[in-house]
Amino acid sequence: MQDTSEQFAIRVRDLVVAFRRHVVIDHLALDVRRGEILGLVGASGGGKSVLMRTIIGLIPRQGGEIEVMGAPINHDRATRSAAGRWGILFQQGALFSSLTVRQNIQFPLRENLMLSDALMDEIATAKLEMVGLKAEDGDKFPSELSGGMTKRVALARALALDPAIVFLDEPTSGLDPIAAGDFDALIKTLQKTLGLTVFMVTHDLASLNTVCDRVAALADGKIVAIGPMRELLQSEHPWVRAYFHGKRSQMLQPKAS
Amino acid sequence: MATAPLLTATPSGDTLELRPGGSWTAANAATLERLSGDIAPQLDSAGIVKVDMAGVRELDTLGAWLLEKMSRRATSAGHRADIVGIADNYSGLIDEIRQVNRRTPAPVPVRNPIVTKLGEIGRGTIGASEDITAFLQMLGSLCIAILGVLRRPRSLRLTSLTYQLYRVGWQAIPIIVLITFLIGAIIAQQGIFHFRKFGADSYVVDMVGILVLRELGVLIVAIMVAGRSGSAYTAELGSMKMREEIDALSTMGLDPIEVLMLPRILALICALPILSFIGSMAALYGGGLVAWFYGGMGPAIFIARLHEAVSVTHFEVGIIKAPFMALVIGIVACSEGLRVKGSAESLGKQTTTSVVKSIFLVIVLDGLFAVFFASIGM
Numbered sequence: 001m002q003d004t005s006e007q008f009a010i011r012v013r014d015l016v017v018a019f020r021r022h023v024v025i026d027h028l029a030l031d032v033r034r035g036e037i038l039g040l041v042g043a044s045g046g047g048k049s050v051l052m053r054t055i056i057g058l059i060p061r062q063g064g065e066i067e068v069m070g071a072p073i074n075h076d077r078a079t080r081s082a083a084g085r086w087g088i089l090f091q092q093g094a095l096f097s098s099l100t101v102r103q104n105i106q107f108p109l110r111e112n113l114m115l116s117d118a119l120m121d122e123i124a125t126a127k128l129e130m131v132g133l134k135a136e137d138g139d140k141f142p143s144e145l146s147g148g149m150t151k152r153v154a155l156a157r158a159l160a161l162d163p164a165i166v167f168l169d170e171p172t173s174g175l176d177p178i179a180a181g182d183f184d185a186l187i188k189t190l191q192k193t194l195g196l197t198v199f200m201v202t203h204d205l206a207s208l209n210t211v212c213d214r215v216a217a218l219a220d221g222k223i224v225a226i227g228p229m230r231e232l233l234q235s236e237h238p239w240v241r242a243y244f245h246g247k248r249s250q251m252l253q254p255k256a257s
Numbered sequence: 258m259a260t261a262p263l264l265t266a267t268p269s270g271d272t273l274e275l276r277p278g279g280s281w282t283a284a285n286a287a288t289l290e291r292l293s294g295d296i297a298p299q300l301d302s303a304g305i306v307k308v309d310m311a312g313v314r315e316l317d318t319l320g321a322w323l324l325e326k327m328s329r330r331a332t333s334a335g336h337r338a339d340i341v342g343i344a345d346n347y348s349g350l351i352d353e354i355r356q357v358n359r360r361t362p363a364p365v366p367v368r369n370p371i372v373t374k375l376g377e378i379g380r381g382t383i384g385a386s387e388d389i390t391a392f393l394q395m396l397g398s399l400c401i402a403i404l405g406v407l408r409r410p411r412s413l414r415l416t417s418l419t420y421q422l423y424r425v426g427w428q429a430i431p432i433i434v435l436i437t438f439l440i441g442a443i444i445a446q447q448g449i450f451h452f453r454k455f456g457a458d459s460y461v462v463d464m465v466g467i468l469v470l471r472e473l474g475v476l477i478v479a480i481m482v483a484g485r486s487g488s489a490y491t492a493e494l495g496s497m498k499m500r501e502e503i504d505a506l507s508t509m510g511l512d513p514i515e516v517l518m519l520p521r522i523l524a525l526i527c528a529l530p531i532l533s534f535i536g537s538m539a540a541l542y543g544g545g546l547v548a549w550f551y552g553g554m555g556p557a558i559f560i561a562r563l564h565e566a567v568s569v570t571h572f573e574v575g576i577i578k579a580p581f582m583a584l585v586i587g588i589v590a591c592s593e594g595l596r597v598k599g600s601a602e603s604l605g606k607q608t609t610t611s612v613v614k615s616i617f618l619v620i621v622l623d624g625l626f627a628v629f630f631a632s633i634g635m
Contacts, residue, residue, distance in 0.1 A: 097600035097601045098600060098602040109286075113286040115290060116290060119290055122322060122358055123319060125358050126318060126322055126354065127318070129357040129358065135358075142599075142600070159318075161283050162317035162318050162319065192349055193350050193352075193353045194350060195346060
């Protein structure tokens, strides 16, 4: 008992999520190990975001069990308000547009901890610098940020309370390849420094290849394949084959000749 | 798992040995801040500061920063600070934290308060003149759009116009009828109550009739429409602006004024006179009911008195104002919508501005019309 909860950050068993009669997640099982970066791939509209939102308790489930860091997750206030347990990077950043960058990062600190303003400023600046931004950027408003900066600020906010797990929803979507590569490197670095477990929904084949320790493929509401990238490339499942062996994925193929 | 954080300081000769212990994590933030604050004065006096991390069981950014801050304080006082006993899994974090907060950001220059105030007044004045420019610009582009439609009647968006008419006209009827009915009833009740003192209660019909038809009917309806439909226009156009939908329209070679604003403003111009008429009738009906049940004046007498008291002129004076008020509400709502910037806050601000400004302008316009009608003797 002790070693399973020590070993796994997220355990999902027999999960069923349906909207009316439309079953999105169908008896799904998934384990995320502590300290790994897990990439989740799946068709657009195939339930990746639904799975992520169910794990963090935003969507009610019809059946199954979810455990995060050994604690059961339910669709209720208690789960959702368990701040500090996880940080979430939403796809569009979801920064509060009426607050400055610094206030955005301080928001979880201010709401959950009793800290002096001076220390809070120092922590916010520290987080900003850890995600590769400058202290001066803290006074900007979200509408003044570029796409890459928005993602970095959102990541800094997700990390504000030093959570053990971060959920990233398409972290590199909408970024140019250089910015996406930098962001991948940042995730890897922070994961090492802070000892994070990262659960990442992504379509970016390059980030799957470079930063993810394991990749899980979601199709037909189930995890049809899970393992390191090279194992998934050998998977025989038709959807996984189509995903990784399509025209766009040629660059990932080992050179035959 | 989480244990209370500790910090023991043992001075030995010139060396101050710090032994942090327990969980140095955000969960214990308040305690940690107090602990590190208490120890700070001792750091200045000690020659060598030695931090032994062996006792730390958990460490996160906050804890690491507090430790780093202590060692920086000692270093800046010209002493040596050594950190020993760092667990392997935290060495990366501590190295990272050593890099942050190194550069002090440039101080914000302090401005003269009088200059700041003058600047604000100046900006306010420029803002007011910009408002007038924006209004005139919108009026101008609307006229151009109308001319375009007159030249090519097929370019009028009939579907959109009908839909907007349904929204701002048909759907507004219940609330307009309810409000004006109540207003008419209240005026009649107050009139009867006070006029009765000097036996003039039959003149209540004159008062209700003239007041409602000339002024209140159209004014109340215009204010209601500004709050109900003007705000909706601003919010709609504002969020379309935020999501670049208006830019998308322009790049397809379409004029946003013609596609989005013209149908909306035309719908308002058509709907407001109709709503004013319905509202006036509801107010008269409310007044009549109160006169009957509260003042004891039967419907037949009420209608006969009304017939004598009001003429078509009164009705015309009221209803002529309606399209102009609709135009003002529509232009203000649309131009405020187009001024929305990227944030949710700006959307809320422009919507508020739109409602406040259009109600203000509607009342000002009503006053101007009163002067005009008085001078031409209507």
